Amino acid sequence: MSARFAIGDTVRIAERYPPGHIRTPYYIRGKTGVVADVLGAFPNPEERAKARDGLPELPLYRIRFRQTEAWPDYDGDPGDTLDMEIYHHWLEPDKPAERSG
Amino acid sequence: MPTIGDHDHSHEDHERTFQPDEEDSLGYYAIAEMAVRELLIERGIFTADEFRRHLEVADHGNQALGAKVVARAWTDPDFKASLLRDGSVAVAEYDVEMLGHTRLYAVENTHDVHNVIVCTLCSCYPKPLLGLPPDWYKSRNYRARVAREPRKVLAEFGTFLPEGVTVRVHDSNADMRYLVLPMRPAGTEGYTVEQLEGLVTRDAMIGVTVVGAPV
Structure with a gap:
C-alpha cells in the first residue's frame, strides 16, 4: 500500500475503540492534525500482537497536533505541538465542509 | 573485640544478616x-x-555513546544531515543496531523549537543507542503529564525556556525511537569533540533539559 497522504495534509484520527493492542493513543482519537512526515511502510502491530505477520505493511505517518487540539484546556503556548506516529488505517481525510455543516 | 569462637549472640541476629535472594521478592x-x-x-x-x-x-547503548553521536553532529555537518535524514543509517557506524522494525529518529532543538520525548503507551526508548531509560521515564506520572502539561514538567526538571520557544512533545507510540539533538551551548567554539561529548547528558537527549554552557 502506498502512502495516501502527503506532508501538510490535514487529517482526522478515527474515533473508534476496538479491543486489542492498539498504538493509537485514546487521547488523540477523533482529533485533527497535520501530516508532518511520511515514514514508509511498517507491519501492522495490531496483527503482530496476535503473532501474525502484520502484512501487508501499512504506511506510517508522523502527525502533528496543536496541544490546544489535543487538550482544549491546554494552558501553555498556543503554538506548542504534540507529534506522534499513526498507521494509515487510523487516518481519515479532513472534510471541513462536512464538519462545519 | 570478639574473638573467633565467641558465640554469645542469638541466632536470630544471623537470620537478619542475610539478604533475601532476588528470586524471593x-x-x-x-x-x-x-x-x-x-x-x-x-x-x-x-x-x-x-x-x-x-x-x-x-x-x-549508553549515554556516553549518545553523547558521541551528538558531539559529532555538532562538529560534522554531513553527519548531522545524515542523522536528521535517517538516524539508523547514521549511527550504524557506531555499531548501533536498531531492534526489529524500529528506526532512530532525531529531532533538532533550535532557538525556536524545543523537543521532548515520551512514550505514553509504554516506555519506548532508543536503547541500542542510549541504553536503558531512567526510572522516571517509565513512570505513569511523567508519561501522563509531559504530554498534557510539558512546560510544568520541564520546570520540575529545572528547565525554563526563553519566551517564544515552541515546545514540541513527541509521543514515541510506534516504530520510531527518538533522539533529541540538543543545541550546542554558547562558549564552546574552541572545544574539541571529546570536550563537547563531556557536556552532553542523557536528560538533554530526552529533552527534559538543555545542554548548559560550560562552567
Whole structure:
C-alpha cells in the first residue's frame, strides 16, 4: 500500500475503540492534525500482537497536533505541538465542509 | 573485640544478616514476564538465543555513546544531515543496531523549537543507542503529564525556556525511537569533540533539559 497522504495534509484520527493492542493513543482519537512526515511502510502491530505477520505493511505517518487540539484546556503556548506516529488505517481525510455543516 | 569462637549472640541476629535472594521478592509482573517468555520460546515465536541477542543489542547503548553521536553532529555537518535524514543509517557506524522494525529518529532543538520525548503507551526508548531509560521515564506520572502539561514538567526538571520557544512533545507510540539533538551551548567554539561529548547528558537527549554552557 502506498502512502495516501502527503506532508501538510490535514487529517482526522478515527474515533473508534476496538479491543486489542492498539498504538493509537485514546487521547488523540477523533482529533485533527497535520501530516508532518511520511515514514514508509511498517507491519501492522495490531496483527503482530496476535503473532501474525502484520502484512501487508501499512504506511506510517508522523502527525502533528496543536496541544490546544489535543487538550482544549491546554494552558501553555498556543503554538506548542504534540507529534506522534499513526498507521494509515487510523487516518481519515479532513472534510471541513462536512464538519462545519 | 570478639574473638573467633565467641558465640554469645542469638541466632536470630544471623537470620537478619542475610539478604533475601532476588528470586524471593519477584513481583507479579516479573513472574508473568518469565512465564510468557518461556511459553513464547516453547511455541517457537523466538528462540532463547534471539532473546539473549536482543538484550545484548539493547545493552550496547549508553549515554556516553549518545553523547558521541551528538558531539559529532555538532562538529560534522554531513553527519548531522545524515542523522536528521535517517538516524539508523547514521549511527550504524557506531555499531548501533536498531531492534526489529524500529528506526532512530532525531529531532533538532533550535532557538525556536524545543523537543521532548515520551512514550505514553509504554516506555519506548532508543536503547541500542542510549541504553536503558531512567526510572522516571517509565513512570505513569511523567508519561501522563509531559504530554498534557510539558512546560510544568520541564520546570520540575529545572528547565525554563526563553519566551517564544515552541515546545514540541513527541509521543514515541510506534516504530520510531527518538533522539533529541540538543543545541550546542554558547562558549564552546574552541572545544574539541571529546570536550563537547563531556557536556552532553542523557536528560538533554530526552529533552527534559538543555545542554548548559560550560562552567
